[in-house]
Amino acid sequence: MTASKKTQEAIKSRLHPRNKHNTRYDFKKLIKTYPELSQFVKLNKYKDESIDFSDANAVKALNAALLAQFYHINYWKIPPGYLCPPIPGRADYMHHIADALAGFNYKKIPKGAGIKCVDIGVGASCIYPIIGVKEYGWTFIGADIDPVSIESATHIAENNSYLKPRVSLKLQPSKKDFFYGVINKEEQVDITICNPPFHISAEEASKGTKRKLNNLTHTKNKEIVRNFGGVNNELWCDGGERKFVLDMVRESKKFSKSVFMFSSLLSKQSNVKAIQNALKAANASVINIIPMGQGNKSSRIIVWSFLTTDEQKNWVAQRWK
Numbered sequence: 001m002t003a004s005k006k007t008q009e010a011i012k013s014r015l016h017p018r019n020k021h022n023t024r025y026d027f028k029k030l031i032k033t034y035p036e037l038s039q040f041v042k043l044n045k046y047k048d049e050s051i052d053f054s055d056a057n058a059v060k061a062l063n064a065a066l067l068a069q070f071y072h073i074n075y076w077k078i079p080p081g082y083l084c085p086p087i088p089g090r091a092d093y094m095h096h097i098a099d100a101l102a103g104f105n106y107k108k109i110p111k112g113a114g115i116k117c118v119d120i121g122v123g124a125s126c127i128y129p130i131i132g133v134k135e136y137g138w139t140f141i142g143a144d145i146d147p148v149s150i151e152s153a154t155h156i157a158e159n160n161s162y163l164k165p166r167v168s169l170k171l172q173p174s175k176k177d178f179f180y181g182v183i184n185k186e187e188q189v190d191i192t193i194c195n196p197p198f199h200i201s202a203e204e205a206s207k208g209t210k211r212k213l214n215n216l217t218h219t220k221n222k223e224i225v226r227n228f229g230g231v232n233n234e235l236w237c238d239g240g241e242r243k244f245v246l247d248m249v250r251e252s253k254k255f256s257k258s259v260f261m262f263s264s265l266l267s268k269q270s271n272v273k274a275i276q277n278a279l280k281a282a283n284a285s286v287i288n289i290i291p292m293g294q295g296n297k298s299s300r301i302i303v304w305s306f307l308t309t310d311e312q313k314n315w316v317a318q319r320w321k
Contacts (some may be wrong), residue, residue, distance in 0.1 A: 002296040003212045014293040018135075020070045020172065021088035025050075025062075034065035060084050063125075075159035076151055080123040085195075087131075089294055093301060094131045096290045097191060100303050101320075104260075104312055110190070110320040112137045113166060116260075120178050120194040120248070122169065124152035128193055129167045130160075140167045141189075143182040145175050178248045179255050187258060188319065194264040196244040242271040245302070247312060249278045256306030260315050261286070264305040272300065279304050 015022040027049040028315030031038045037051075040058035042049045051058040060078070067073035078084060102109040109115050117129045129140035142157075143157040144150050150171045173181050183189055240280045245264050252262045266272060272289060279287045279302075286305040291298065307315065 003253050014180040016092045018095045019088060019089060019091050021066070030062070030065040030069055033069040034061070037061045037065045046314045047290055056084070056205070063087055069128065070161070071130055072288065073130060073160055076156055079148055080150065083154065085123070085125055085127050087127065090127045091131050092294075093193065093195075093265060094128060094135060094302055096191060096292060097303075098136055099262065100290065101191060101286065101301045102264070103319055105316050109136065113139050114319060116141070116188065118179070118182060118189050118192045120192060121196070122149065122153050124149040126153035126167070127157040129157070130163065132239075133163055133166045138166070140165060141182060143172045149169055178251050179252065183255060183258060189259045190258055190261070190319065192262045194248065196241050196248075196264055200239045222228070241266065241268060242274060244280050245275050249275065249282060249304070252304070253282045253306065260303045260307065260312070261303055263301055265299060266300050266302050269300070272302070275302060282306075285309075
């Protein structure tokens with residue numbers, strides 16, 4: 001099954017204005033940049049070039065082509081079965097976060113290597129650092145509890161010249177921690193980002209995958225084949241997204257003076273209130289919800305800070321020159 005022209009246009013229409021992917025994919029250009037994609041591109045029933053988005057290999061090839069064309073990534077390989085993230089949505093997160101920082105800087109986006117971002121759960125794809133370095137020149141620390149993900153992301157960073165000096169990877173030694181073991185005591189971080197595990201169990205993750213494949217193929221799939229991949233720690237954790245972010249909120253309080261702004265993607269609207277209440281109870285000075293959407297799918301980013309207004313102004317004056 002391939003995405004129709006109408007579906008693609010609906011998806012693109014809700015992306016951030018700076019998103020490089022807010023027009024339809026030009027497969028001829030993508031194939032020219034990344035010839036390996038050609039074997040997966042076919043005419044759909046609307047006579048438009050597209051790929052089968054239920055085919056994991058096709059999705060991976062499309063990602064590699066997009067990264068090569070738009071972000072000048074010459075090497076991008078991820079281990080079999082690991083999450084192959086949809087690039088337009090990941091780019092949206094980075095652009096909205098840049099705007100959130102600009103809101104404290106007279107609407108001017110802070111750019112350059114002096115801006116430090118920590119990616120909690122960087123994954124094997126290293127996707128957020130790729131976009132953040134290319135678009136804004138930021139420096140990244142990518143953290144993950146999975147050594148295979150760290151090894152993969154390290155290979156990607158080391159094999160792309162502009163990433164190598166801007167991206168460092170750290171294995172998080174504790175599955176219960178987020179910032180401990182990643183951010184040094186005296187270190188200043190401008191923003192943290194996170195795409196938390198969505199599901200509460202492996203069973204729920206499998207059901208979600210089956211629903212997505214059924215929607216893509218318009219058939220009932222008995223076999224679970226994740227077109228975007230994903231190992232267990234990338235897709236689910238005990239308590240799911242809500243518990244994960246609530247635990248992150250609790251630990252973030254311990255880094256209230258070290259980090260200018262924290263953030264996390266929230267896929268479920270039903271989780272927003274509980275997390276907002278936890279942040280209010282923790283005396284966060286800033287709690288904002290940034291809506292995002294692609295086609296019929298809506299999500300949001302929650303951002304928070306513990307710095308006072310004066311502390312925010314001093315931070316910006318000292319670091320965002």
